[in-house]
Amino acid sequence: MIKLVNLSKNYSDKNLHILKKINYTFKKGKIYSIVGPSGTGKSTLLNIMSLIDKPSKGELNINKIKINFNDKIKNDTYRARQIGIIYQDNNLLKDFTALENVLIARLTIEDNENRALIDSKKILKKIGLAKRLSHYPNELSGGESQRVAICRAIINSPNILLADEPTGSLDQKNAKEIFKLLIKLKNKNRVIIFATHNLYFANMADCKLKLINGNIKNHNERNAI
Numbered sequence: 001m002i003k004l005v006n007l008s009k010n011y012s013d014k015n016l017h018i019l020k021k022i023n024y025t026f027k028k029g030k031i032y033s034i035v036g037p038s039g040t041g042k043s044t045l046l047n048i049m050s051l052i053d054k055p056s057k058g059e060l061n062i063n064k065i066k067i068n069f070n071d072k073i074k075n076d077t078y079r080a081r082q083i084g085i086i087y088q089d090n091n092l093l094k095d096f097t098a099l100e101n102v103l104i105a106r107l108t109i110e111d112n113e114n115r116a117l118i119d120s121k122k123i124l125k126k127i128g129l130a131k132r133l134s135h136y137p138n139e140l141s142g143g144e145s146q147r148v149a150i151c152r153a154i155i156n157s158p159n160i161l162l163a164d165e166p167t168g169s170l171d172q173k174n175a176k177e178i179f180k181l182l183i184k185l186k187n188k189n190r191v192i193i194f195a196t197h198n199l200y201f202a203n204m205a206d207c208k209l210k211l212i213n214g215n216i217k218n219h220n221e222r223n224a225i
């Protein structure tokens with residue numbers, strides 16, 4: 001589903017070679033974890049796959065189509081429809097309620113406001129936040145905020161779900177809850193890729209990848225979670 005071909009990322013002005021000719025194919029229906037030392041390029045790789053950053057060399061193909069990183073408008077539209085992103089800090093819009101944060105994401109691809117509202121409420125209720133719809137981010141706990149961020153990431157049913165240390169700022173109990181939710185989001189048309197420093201969570205993936213010295217190594221594929 002996502003194919004990296006000789007994908008490289010350099011900061012040539014600083015003589016830094018972060019990603020070095022990575023070749024790897026992420027398949028739909030699978031969950032991948034990426035571990036690796038700090039500064040090794042996990043976020044860089046996720047940002048390229050979410051079309052936010054661009055590679056210095058090489059290709060990114062999604063569903064056999066080569067991404068043109070110069071076509072920003074097309075890529076932004078593609079991201080809104082097909083890519084859900086969850087960050088360490090949930091990045092919720094602080095002046096908007098939990099419901100509005102999800103709704104805004106839905107309205108980027110849905111013209112029918114009523115339907116968007118119904119869908120947004122439904123997804124928040126499903127994740128256990130029925131009583132938090134009108135809460136602003138500063139009125140939510142860390143775990144609740146991250147659950148809103150998950151709803152926002154999946155409200156448009158993306159086939160690609162990327163998470164960059166999604167529980168980095170949560171305690172172990174909440175982190176476990178969030179990972180349980182994340183794993184449940186697996187479906188046959190979707191690829192889920194997350195970066196983490198937590199080996200326990202990394203092991204919950206079908207495929208465990210290690211990013212080291214600019215390359216993906218040590219992949220051991222498992223059939224079941």
Ligand SMILES: Nc1ncnc2c1ncn2[C@@H]1O[C@H](COP(=O)(O)OP(=O)(O)OP(=O)(O)O)[C@@H](O)[C@H]1O
Binds near residue numbers: 042
């Ligand atoms: N704009 C930039 N200019 C130069 N170097 C950069 C720039 N952005 C990131 N880097 C460098 O790229 C490297 C990879 O960063 P990245 O954030 O991808 O690491 P990471 O694996 O996600 O680390 P962590 O586990 O700490 O989140 C770092 O050494 C960082 O200093």
Ligand SMILES: [Mg+2]
Binds near residue numbers: 042043044164
């Ligand atoms: Mg990072």
